[in-house]
Ligand SMILES: Nc1ncnc2c1ncn2[C@@H]1O[C@H](COP(=O)(O)OP(=O)(O)O)[C@@H](O)[C@H]1O
């Protein structure tokens with residue numbers, strides 16, 4: 001076996017591949033749906049493009065809650081698309097009133113507005129690892145992002161959660177949001193199924209979707225998410 005390796009570096013690179021394969025198996029055991037794992041810092045490093053994970057799921061599926069835990073544990077910056085839009089509403093920007101109206105209706109803001117805010121958040125950060133939470137919400141959002149940022153996300157984390165669980169969580173959220181009411185949540189679920197789910201399907205077809213069971217306690221869910229990010233960090237070292 002030794003003879004098959006012409007040099008020590010080659011031998012170690014083989015060992016690294018074996019380690020990656022083992023870690024993949026560990027990751028597969030925890031994921032509902034597994035894809036080819038992205039390697040932090042590998043694919044986009046030459047163009048200095050940041051490492052990006054989109055985080056998708058219905059309203060109340062736990063995206064924001066889990067993003068906080070991932071960001072804290074794995075050193076990602078958390079960019080909440082809805083949070084950026086809410087900041088616009090409260091900053092009296094020219095788009096504020098339009099965004100508030102769309103949010104209240106459960107509709108989606110124009111892609112250029114959201115992508116511009118995301119781009120600014122990425123460019124103004126020192127970090128190069130981002131969770132983009134609650135975006136893209138439509139195929140149009142996705143195409144605009146990929147065109148303006150010039151790259152696809154490295155992978156997509158998707159929280160799979162039954163509708164009744166999501167509605168219950170949204171109605172108990174109690175953050176004073178204009179869209180956390182029974183009428184708007186019904187609209188948001190319609191938009192989610194018709195317009196957002198195709199985005200998740202797009203990335204599933206490309207082998208970039210990690211689907212995680214979004215039911216149970218926050219801690220139980222994070223234990224399903226943890227191995228995905230732990231595996232990424234180990235692979236990049
Ligand atoms: N696993 C969970 N069990 C019960 N409540 C949860 C869980 N995860 C999040 N929540 C609560 O449900 C609400 C919606 O969660 P959030 O993370 O804001 O979801 P999303 O960002 O997907 O809309 C919040 O009030 C949050 O504290």
Ligand SMILES: O=c1ccn([C@@H]2O[C@H](COP(=O)(O)OP(=O)(O)O)[C@@H](O)[C@H]2O)c(=O)[nH]1
Pocket residue numbers: 057058059060063064081082083085102103104106107108109110114133134135136137141179188
């Ligand atoms: O990329 C985005 C993200 C959010 N929103 C709007 O902001 C609302 C709230 O989004 P957020 O992600 O905060 O809601 P969550 O899914 O976390 O409940 C959505 O219903 C949309 O009206 C949008 O238009 N585009």
Ligand SMILES: [Mg+2]
Pocket residue numbers: 063064082134
């Ligand atoms: Mg959220």
